[in-house]
Amino acid sequence: MISNKVIEIIMKIVGDENVITSKEERLCYAYDSTPNAFLPDLVVRPGSTEEVQSIVRLANEHRFPLIPRGTGTGLSGGSLPVMGGVVMDLTRMDKILEIDEENLVAVVEAGVITYKLQEEVEARGLFYPPDPGSLKTSTIGGNVAENAGGPRAFKYGVTRDYVLGLEVVTPEGEIVSVGGKTVKSVTGYDLIRLYTGSEGTLGIITKIYLRLIPKPEAKKTMMVSFPRLDDAARSVTEIIKRGIIPVTLEIMDDRTIQCVENHKKMGLPLDVEAILIIEVDGPRLLLDGQAQLIAELCQNNGAQQVRIAETDEEREKIWAARRAVSAAVVQIKPTKISEDIAVPRMAIPEMVRRLKEIARRYQLDLVIFGHAGDGNLHPNILCDQRDHDEMQRVEKAIGELFKAAVELGGTLSGEHGIGTMKAPYLKLEIGEAGYDVMMKIKKALDPNNILNPGKIFWSENNG
Amino acid sequence: MDEKTIKEYLNRCSKCGGCMAACPLFAETQMEPLVARGKLFLIKNYLDGNLDLSKKMMELMSLCLLCKACTDQCPNSIPVDQLVLSIRQEIAQHKGISFVKKNIFQHFLQNNGRLNIAAKMANLYQRSGLQWLVRKSGILGLLGRDLAKKEKLLPEMAKVPFRAQVPKLISVSNPQMRVAYYTGCVTNYVFPQTGHAVLEILRNHSLEVVIPEQWCCGIPALASGDEGSTVELAKKNIKAFQEAGVDYIITDCASCGSMLHEYADLIGSGDAHFFADKVVDLSQFLAEVVDFTPGDKEIGCVVTYHDPCHLNRGQGVREAPRKLLKSLPGVIFKEMKEADRCCGAAGSFNLTYYDLANKVGHRKVCNIKDTGANVVTTECPSCIMQIRHLIELEQIPVEVTHLAELISKSYGGVS
Ligand SMILES: Cc1cc2nc3c(=O)[nH]c(=O)nc-3n(C[C@H](O)[C@H](O)[C@H](O)COP(=O)(O)OP(=O)(O)OC[C@H]3O[C@@H](n4cnc5c(N)ncnc54)[C@H](O)[C@@H]3O)c2cc1C
Numbered sequence: 001m002i003s004n005k006v007i008e009i010i011m012k013i014v015g016d017e018n019v020i021t022s023k024e025e026r027l028c029y030a031y032d033s034t035p036n037a038f039l040p041d042l043v044v045r046p047g048s049t050e051e052v053q054s055i056v057r058l059a060n061e062h063r064f065p066l067i068p069r070g071t072g073t074g075l076s077g078g079s080l081p082v083m084g085g086v087v088m089d090l091t092r093m094d095k096i097l098e099i100d101e102e103n104l105v106a107v108v109e110a111g112v113i114t115y116k117l118q119e120e121v122e123a124r125g126l127f128y129p130p131d132p133g134s135l136k137t138s139t140i141g142g143n144v145a146e147n148a149g150g151p152r153a154f155k156y157g158v159t160r161d162y163v164l165g166l167e168v169v170t171p172e173g174e175i176v177s178v179g180g181k182t183v184k185s186v187t188g189y190d191l192i193r194l195y196t197g198s199e200g201t202l203g204i205i206t207k208i209y210l211r212l213i214p215k216p217e218a219k220k221t222m223m224v225s226f227p228r229l230d231d232a233a234r235s236v237t238e239i240i241k242r243g244i245i246p247v248t249l250e251i252m253d254d255r256t257i258q259c260v261e262n263h264k265k266m267g268l269p270l271d272v273e274a275i276l277i278i279e280v281d282g283p284r285l286l287l288d289g290q291a292q293l294i295a296e297l298c299q300n301n302g303a304q305q306v307r308i309a310e311t312d313e314e315r316e317k318i319w320a321a322r323r324a325v326s327a328a329v330v331q332i333k334p335t336k337i338s339e340d341i342a343v344p345r346m347a348i349p350e351m352v353r354r355l356k357e358i359a360r361r362y363q364l365d366l367v368i369f370g371h372a373g374d375g376n377l378h379p380n381i382l383c384d385q386r387d388h389d390e391m392q393r394v395e396k397a398i399g400e401l402f403k404a405a406v407e408l409g410g411t412l413s414g415e416h417g418i419g420t421m422k423a424p425y426l427k428l429e430i431g432e433a434g435y436d437v438m439m440k441i442k443k444a445l446d447p448n449n450i451l452n453p454g455k456i457f458w459s460e461n462n463g
Numbered sequence: 464m465d466e467k468t469i470k471e472y473l474n475r476c477s478k479c480g481g482c483m484a485a486c487p488l489f490a491e492t493q494m495e496p497l498v499a500r501g502k503l504f505l506i507k508n509y510l511d512g513n514l515d516l517s518k519k520m521m522e523l524m525s526l527c528l529l530c531k532a533c534t535d536q537c538p539n540s541i542p543v544d545q546l547v548l549s550i551r552q553e554i555a556q557h558k559g560i561s562f563v564k565k566n567i568f569q570h571f572l573q574n575n576g577r578l579n580i581a582a583k584m585a586n587l588y589q590r591s592g593l594q595w596l597v598r599k600s601g602i603l604g605l606l607g608r609d610l611a612k613k614e615k616l617l618p619e620m621a622k623v624p625f626r627a628q629v630p631k632l633i634s635v636s637n638p639q640m641r642v643a644y645y646t647g648c649v650t651n652y653v654f655p656q657t658g659h660a661v662l663e664i665l666r667n668h669s670l671e672v673v674i675p676e677q678w679c680c681g682i683p684a685l686a687s688g689d690e691g692s693t694v695e696l697a698k699k700n701i702k703a704f705q706e707a708g709v710d711y712i713i714t715d716c717a718s719c720g721s722m723l724h725e726y727a728d729l730i731g732s733g734d735a736h737f738f739a740d741k742v743v744d745l746s747q748f749l750a751e752v753v754d755f756t757p758g759d760k761e762i763g764c765v766v767t768y769h770d771p772c773h774l775n776r777g778q779g780v781r782e783a784p785r786k787l788l789k790s791l792p793g794v795i796f797k798e799m800k801e802a803d804r805c806c807g808a809a810g811s812f813n814l815t816y817y818d819l820a821n822k823v824g825h826r827k828v829c830n831i832k833d834t835g836a837n838v839v840t841t842e843c844p845s846c847i848m849q850i851r852h853l854i855e856l857e858q859i860p861v862e863v864t865h866l867a868e869l870i871s872k873s874y875g876g877v878s
């Protein structure tokens with residue numbers, strides 16, 4: 001628990017109105033987009049880097065945990081106060097400080113909503129590509145802290161590929177600035193990469209320099225169905241071999257297709273193992289040719305049907321099917337456990353087979369969709385949180401699913417991070433030695449274990 | 464809504480946060496307790512016994528515009544407004560409602576005689592110079608920070624209520640249909656000119672109009688958790704309109720309209736369903752039931768349209784008012800950005816949370832301004848009061864008027 005004296009000091013730092021003490025309001029910062037929740041002792045909403053710094057110093061002095069939080073859309077439990085302490089809500093720091101059209105750089109505070117930035121830069125003919133499914137609500141700070149990806153990652157990369165510089169308040173309360181407006185920089189260790197994806201455990205990100213690129217002129221979208229999953233995977237490889245890098249290569253498995261079709265009649269084929277949604281972008285003149293070539297390649301590789309969107313309306317219809325997934329799948333059962341493994345692209349069919357086998361063995365409902373281009377699959381287990389027996393089976397299935405991913409040369413998490421949900425499995429992938437290196441970094445930078453304790457590294461009491 | 468249904472809905476919230484992008488209160492405050500996800504989690508904790516109906520809880524549950532924007536975005540279509548209303552009812556049952564509200568809902572609203580007297584008193588207050596004196600004297604300023612400003616939100620009452628100005632049956636020769644007009648309280652007591660405009664339009668479509676004795680739709684009571692009073696009012700209205708023997712019951716108020724539709728579920732009887740099925744919004748009626756023919760007088764204005772939450776999301780009416788506006792002579796229609804975003808009125812929300820409601824409304828005013836229109840229309844008297852108030856505060860040269868009044872100008876206006 002945090003003493004009244006400390007609360008008073010915090011109130012002096014950020015102003016009374018930016019400190020949340022009532023149980024009711026604290027409860028609303030107890031959760032993120034996972035099914036778990038832990039009540040924080042206090043919530044503080046700083047408005048500047050200096051305020052963040054003062055609070056971090058206070059935390060070191062009085063030894064309370066500090067948990068940075070964007071908008072709490074994380075899918076690995078990263079912003080949950082598993083050991084109590086103070087949740088630091090960064091959404092008041094929501095200014096876009098600069099959009100430098102000459103140098104193609106945006107400078108933003110951590111709490112800016114991803115979509116807001118995208119709207120602003122696109123109005124200037126520029127483009128910030130990372131597009132997590134949560135972009136209308138997540139913060140850039142949260143995106144950097146989780147190194148968020150998105151459907152466009154195959155062509156354009158993930159958040160990490162756009163971070164040019166950071167201002168970070170270290171766990172002991174120093175303000176560090178690394179990088180800036182230059183695309184190149186090799187001065188010392190690459191701290192930007194260290195902080196990016198550090199899940200709030202190594203520093204509180206307050207300011208971010210982001211690389212922008214010119215906005216592609218046009219895009220073209222198509223939907224291709226495959227009676228056999230292996231053919232879908234092979235088609236993806238063929239497309240890439242021919243020198244075409246699609247923006248998105250979204251895949252949905254048969255069970256996902258059934259769910260969508262049951263929920264909203266969209267005319268999707270029910271007799272296929274997979275659907276691919278492929279989108280290419282670039283100069284308008286090139287797109288028709290690319291789309292034709294992709295269509296041919298797919299047809300030669302066993303595609304049943306190819307639907308190329310000729311109008312915005314048709315394009316919208318194709319994406320509507322993909323967007324309907326999250327609503328459609330929870331019609332089966334209310335709780336959705338979203339996993340986020342990634343495997344080498346060619347291992348997708350084998351991974352899907354193993355996933356289905358695991359689900360069958362544990363009698364669980366499983367849908368699989370994801371980003372086929374980068375082998376990032378989202379197996380979603382549909383269950384009911386209130387059914388304890390079922391939840392135990394889910395727990396076991398998840399363990400096996402991670403093991404399978406690692407066996408196939410893959411990773412536990414393509415984009416959602418380790419947080420608390422995957423902490424017990426971290427060693428499975430990085431081994432004792434890898435774990436040890438990470439732990440040493442954490443201990444060196446945060447000797448008092450102030451920032452986001454209980455994350456990434458497994459401990460008994462982080463539930 | 465029974466507890467089992469409520470829990471079923473609560474269980475469906477995946478905390479995905481989709482509602483954050485839609486909620487006007489979240490946009491202005493970035494406060495998680497104000498957004499649907501937070502409210503649902505609070506309600507869940509209350510039902511699980513982890514929270515009491517504390518003062519804070521009551522405050523948080525009152526901080527909702529019931530605008531349904533979250534439901535629209537929610538992948539699981541959770542009816543957040545209905546869940547919030549259920550808790551407000553729970554609060555009213557356990558904690559009671561204020562003495563003043565109780566009096567209004569259980570006595571005044573149930574009794575048109577008393578209501579007429581109250582309106583007369585208010586009108587007297589406004590006309591007698593007493594209002595002028597109160598405003599000038601700064602007494603209200605002494606009473607509370609915002610009271611002086613809030614008092615300006617209160618509308619000027621009509622000298623004579625609309626229903627007292629018109630007969631109960633307005634016949635035309637060779638009527639094509641017989642319809643009833645549900646005037647709503649605001650048209651009746653505050654904006655009788657809207658009522659006259661509605662009649663003018665109906666007359667021009669050869670419709671025989673019945674205006675039976677009628678009562679408040681009950682939405683103010685329901686929003687405060689007093690379902691009992693709403694049920695009483697619903698029963699009276701259902702009976703009154705049953706006797707009118709009409710094909711349609713026309714409303715000019717989005718909130719009343721959506722409430723009247725809800726009688727079906729609220730009362731559940733065959734009569735209630737029969738009643739609710741007949742209720743239709745004026746613009747929808749004109750655009751879809753009769754062959755709408757505007758008059759031929761050039762109106763001469765650039766107009767934009769604000770979607771009331773309870774018409775757009777509440778009753779699914781979106782295209783009809785636009786279609787009507789576009790067909791008016793001498794009218795250029797300009798769509799505004801975020802036309803369907805709440806204006807912040809939300810019943811008496813703007814009285815209780817004046818500053819917050821104004822922040823929500825400010826965005827609306829900016830969007831109106833950006834269209835360059837000189838007239839903004841809508842179909843809800845409380846939206847009109849709120850938008851008018853803000854436009855006056857921000858001194859924008861835009862006229863705020865009910866759709867019916869604009870349409871009636873094409874017939875030469877109401878005499
Ligand atoms: C519907 C939905 C779709 C999603 N789709 C995707 C997707 O396609 N790709 C993807 O990668 N993710 C996706 N996510 C996951 C999530 O949105 C991302 O991880 C996002 O980056 C989290 O941002 P946030 O602002 O919500 O952060 P939070 O959830 O609040 O925090 C996430 C982590 O970042 C830390 N953190 C937050 N802000 C800071 C800061 N300023 N400094 C230091 N640490 C900080 C927190 O401590 C925590 O560990 C999705 C989530 C949902 C609900």
Ligand code: SF4
Binds near residue numbers: 477479480500537
């Ligand atoms: S959008 Fe719906 S499911 Fe998602 S958090 Fe909000 S209320 Fe819950």
Ligand code: SF4
Binds near residue numbers: 487497502543
């Ligand atoms: S009904 Fe409106 S104000 Fe209430 S939570 Fe939903 S979006 Fe927010």
